[in-house]
Amino acid sequence: MEHANEIAMLLGNFGFPILVSIYLLVRFEQKIGELSDRVNSMARTIEKILIKDKNK
Structure with missing residues (x-):
């Protein structure tokens, strides 16, 4: 159960900045x-402009 709380806390702290x-x-x-x-x-x-000018 502790792991679930830790994961939820990590997602809460880092999930939004990661998505942004x-x-x-x-x-x-x-x-x-x-x-x-x-x-x-x-x-x-x-x-194209330079080629036109060169051909004049």
């Missing part, structure tokens, strides 16, 4: 993916 951390990591991963896509798009656009 996991949630934030998932959100940041999505945002980083979006930023990466945008940076790649900008790089392609700059490359």
Whole structure:
């Protein structure tokens, strides 16, 4: 019975922070993916502009 109380206390103390951390990591991963896509798009656009200027 003591183990059940200890487990419940550990979950009470650490469960919420762990869930919040996991949630934030998932959100940041999505945002980083979006930023990466945008940076790649900008790089392609700059490359196209430089190629156009070089061909003039």
